[in-house]
Amino acid sequence: xxxxxxxxxxxxxxxxxxxxxxxxxxxxxxxxxxxxxxxxxxxxxxxxxxxxxxxxxxxxxxxxxxxxxxxxxxxxxxxxxxxxxxxxxxxxxxxxxxxxxxxxxxxxxxxxxxx
Amino acid sequence: xxxxxxxxxxxxxxxxxxxxxxxxxxxxxxxxxxxxxxxxxxxxxxxxxxxxxxxxxxxxxxxxxxxxxxxxxxxxxxxxxxxxxxxxxxxxxxxxxxxxxxxxxxxxxxxxxxxx
Numbered sequence: 001x002x003x004x005x006x007x008x009x010x011x012x013x014x015x016x017x018x019x020x021x022x023x024x025x026x027x028x029x030x031x032x033x034x035x036x037x038x039x040x041x042x043x044x045x046x047x048x049x050x051x052x053x054x055x056x057x058x059x060x061x062x063x064x065x066x067x068x069x070x071x072x073x074x075x076x077x078x079x080x081x082x083x084x085x086x087x088x089x090x091x092x093x094x095x096x097x098x099x100x101x102x103x104x105x106x107x108x109x110x111x112x113x114x115x
Numbered sequence: 116x117x118x119x120x121x122x123x124x125x126x127x128x129x130x131x132x133x134x135x136x137x138x139x140x141x142x143x144x145x146x147x148x149x150x151x152x153x154x155x156x157x158x159x160x161x162x163x164x165x166x167x168x169x170x171x172x173x174x175x176x177x178x179x180x181x182x183x184x185x186x187x188x189x190x191x192x193x194x195x196x197x198x199x200x201x202x203x204x205x206x207x208x209x210x211x212x213x214x215x216x217x218x219x220x221x222x223x224x225x226x227x228x229x230x231x
Contacts, residue, residue, distance in 0.1 A: 034219050043119075043205050043222035044158065089157055093219075101209075102171060103148075103220055105157035 012112045019080045021109045023073040023090035032093040034103070035064060035075045039086045047075070047088075077111075085113045118142055119223035121206050127229045130196060136226045138189040138206030147189040148220060149181060150205040158205055164189060165211060196230045203227050 013019045025033070031052040036044035048059045050066050050073075057064050063076040073090050090106045119140045128134050138147065146165050150158035163171035164183040178200075180192040189206055203225040210218040 036222075041224070043121075043207075043224045046219045046221060049219050101146075101218075102160060102163065103158075103207075104160075108155075108157055 009107070010110045010112070012114055013080050014114050015082060016079055019075075019077040019084070019111060021075045021077075021088050021090075021111065023075075023106050025071050025073065025090075025092050025106075027092060027094060028068075028071065030092045030094055032101075033064070033066065033073050034091045034093060035062075035073075036089045036091060036105075037084075037086045038089065038108075044089060080111075080113050082113050082115070085111055087111070119206055119208055119221055121204075121223035121226050123226055124224070125227045125229075127231060128193070128196065129231050130198075132196075133192070133194045135193065136191040136204055136206075136228075138191075138208075138223060139187055140208040140221075141187055142208060142221070143186075143210075144208035144221075145186060145211050146209045146218075146220075147183060148207040148209075149179075149189070149191055150207065150222075152203040152205055152225070162191075193228075196228075198230050201228055201230045 034049045035047040037047050038044045048057060048062050048064050050057045050064045052068060055066050061078045065074045075088060077084055087108045087110050089108045092104045093101045122137045126134060148163050149161040151161055152158040160173050161175045162181045167183045167186060178195050182190040205222050205225045207220040207222045209220040
């Protein structure tokens with residue numbers, strides 16, 4: 001089947017620096033992408049999403065970029081803070097049956113913010 | 116705090132036990148999901164319910180039995196589980212897509228299940 005994956009399993013950044021987490025997907029039919037943050041002992045927390053008719057979307061301190069030509073997705077976190085330390089998953093939301101969508105996760109990147 | 120509530124937070128059971136995991140949401144979402152997550156791995160989809168009807172079963176063994184009694188509740192009944200079933204079980208919910216409208220899934224904090 002199609003897969004969604006991440007380039008780097010771990011990322012360490014200094015507090016205050018910007019972080020960039022990358023994701024590659026292989027299903028050219030994918031039309032919706034989500035970034036989740038998962039802290040230890042918690043469930044995935046929605047951060048930001050983007051539809052395939054967009055190439056950039058900004059939230060509070062976060063920006064998602066989508067390059068459909070190379071099937072690449074990235075999450076940029078500005079002024080990274082200790083509370084940003086977590087595992088970040090990209091996910092592809094693909095149409096399956098009925099009107100409920102099937103969510104396929106990438107393998108995740110562990111972000112560690114250094115003091 | 117998440118708007119999807121899962122109970123219990125932790126569960127230890129023997130291989131011959133029968134137990135149930137519960138999930139509740141009051142966001143008016145009509146799609147609900149069960150995922151299984153092993154340590155250091157992404158969540159894997161198990162079941163999807165749309166309008167309280169099972170729409171997707173990802174070839175999950177019959178020792179896992181989902182149930183959706185109403186639009187706010189989702190259960191996962193467990194029987195005769197194996198040690199390899201030990202994992203974090205996550206529930207999620209979302210609005211149903213209408214046409215081209217995409218809706219993110221919102222997750223609970225999961226039930227940490229250990230099979231002895």
